[in-house]
Amino acid sequence: MATVVALALGPASGAPALPPSLESAPDGATIALLTAPKPAGQWSMFMNGPMRQGRSPFVGPQSPHLAWHIPTETNYGGPVIGKDGTIYQGTDLHQLLALSPSGVLKWSIPTPYRVSATPAILPDGRIVFVDEGGTIYAANPDGSISWTNHAGVGSGADDGPAIGRNGTIYAGIGPAVYAFRSDGTTLWSYQLGGNALGPVAVRPDGTVYAASSRLFAIGPGGSLLWETDPLQIGSVSIGPDGTVYANSKLPPTVYAYNSDGTLKWKYQADTCCGVDVAATPAIGTDGTIYVGQNLSEHGAMLALNPDGTLKWRADYGHAPTSPALDADGTIYYGGGSGTPSVFALNPDGSLKWEYDTADGYLRTAVAIGLHHRLYAGTAKAFYAFGP
DSSP: OOOOOOOOOOOOOOOOOOOHHHHSOOOSOGGGTTTOOOOSEEEOSGGGSTTOOOBOSSOOOSSOOEEEEEEOOOOSOOOEEETTOOEEEEETTTEEEEEOTTSOEEEEEEOSSOOOSOOEEOTTSOEEEEOTTSEEEEEOTTSOEEEEEEOSOOOSSOOOOEEOGGGOEEEEOSSEEEEEOTTSOEEEEEEOSSOOSSOOEEOTTSOEEEESSSEEEEOTTSOEEEEOSSOOEEEEEEOTTSOEEEEEETTEEEEEEOTTSOEEEEEEOOSOOOOSSOOOOEEOTTSOEEEEEEOSSSEEEEEEOTTSOEEEEEOOSSSOOOOEEOTTOOEEEEEOEESOEEEEEOTTSOEEEEEEOOSEEOOSOOEEETTTEEEEEOSSEEEEEOO
């Protein structure tokens, strides 16, 4: 686990221009309104932003219509979507794929190790990704390599890079958090002393939050600001008021921390059971926190109020993935093994639709794109839902 750090044939789809709502959309947080970078794609990195709020300006699919699927093997890392609709997905087959919106392979980049982390798209359109050997790559939109940097020990979980202001790249590689310039040179690194448990989250001012055996706050220059007591916390996101949300996999508990590291509240959903990687909380426009948890008998999607009280619980899916929220407030996520599924919930937690597959397990976070599209990968295939 890294730390903090026949394909379908057919004509390629066109490259629609992004609407003004995406070109000008901020990260979604009050603290970021004037300083957050413009999105570099339709879904530009894990949870669609460095603060990991998981929101899209687009409306997702209204039914479980399968547009296409291709055979491949994905694990923890999910897809990202460029401005032209190209989908970038890492695989367990030691490659990064670039797919057209119609599912046609545009190119692939072979790597010595599996690519289990979600890629990220730089402001200039280059794609940054990390393999399990600890090398970070920047690929040009045509599939050629811009640069590589072998930074450290590799990872087996999704520690997808975050792109901050001015194109700074933050990633967990080995037992450290790294900040890279957009040319691939190292800006700084901070040793965590242990493996991270999910992608880092980054404030607009460059403060980085990373989860390992505890939660770390690292300043813009790479120095430690604070750390919590030891906890089995995982993935991190940042709320509109700067609250830091960390999800623990064992026991399934959501922690809310003030920006100075003091505990604001915690919500424990159950006493059992753990998962490989804790799902990252998504944050709605009204401050509602949506987080998938694995409970004693099943998985569930929780909606928590900003004060930490339970809003609702939807018992769908085993080991739910990190959710994605569309412009209408629909909550999309995957989950399950043996018969994995993709779920869409209405804002009140009721089931909107469900799609069941027979393709092993589903661990990748989903991504929302233009034209009511949703993308998700399983152990045996990659799926596109929508018209």
